[in-house]
Amino acid sequence: MGLTSAQEDEARRIATELAELAASGKVLPGSIAERRTHCGRAGCRCMANPPQPHGPYFQWTRKVASKTVGRWLSAEQAADYRVFIENDRRMHELLARLEAIGADLLEADPRTRRRV
Numbered sequence: 001m002g003l004t005s006a007q008e009d010e011a012r013r014i015a016t017e018l019a020e021l022a023a024s025g026k027v028l029p030g031s032i033a034e035r036r037t038h039c040g041r042a043g044c045r046c047m048a049n050p051p052q053p054h055g056p057y058f059q060w061t062r063k064v065a066s067k068t069v070g071r072w073l074s075a076e077q078a079a080d081y082r083v084f085i086e087n088d089r090r091m092h093e094l095l096a097r098l099e100a101i102g103a104d105l106l107e108a109d110p111r112t113r114r115r116v
Ligand SMILES: [Zn+2]
Pocket: 038, 039, 040, 041, 044, 045, 046, 047, 054
């Protein structure tokens, strides 16, 4: 169950980066999407040829109790909060790598039953 020195090094690097991200407090789940819409009114530029849709509008969406919840943002907010989303994704990647180390340890454990 002991970690190899390479695994220890990786775990330490992950811990350092996770701590930095957590300390920034700039973490948001979900995603920020740019939306352009067509109102459908006859004569509106969004119905012209070629169409010129309305927007862009920015929307932060996330899952709350398995439902998608959205919040409209200004362009300035979208620019400011995009890094929060990236930080959240990075934290998930780092956690997945940490979990992979745990899975490797379990697989390498001589007490683990081989698949039959
Ligand atoms: Zn329109």
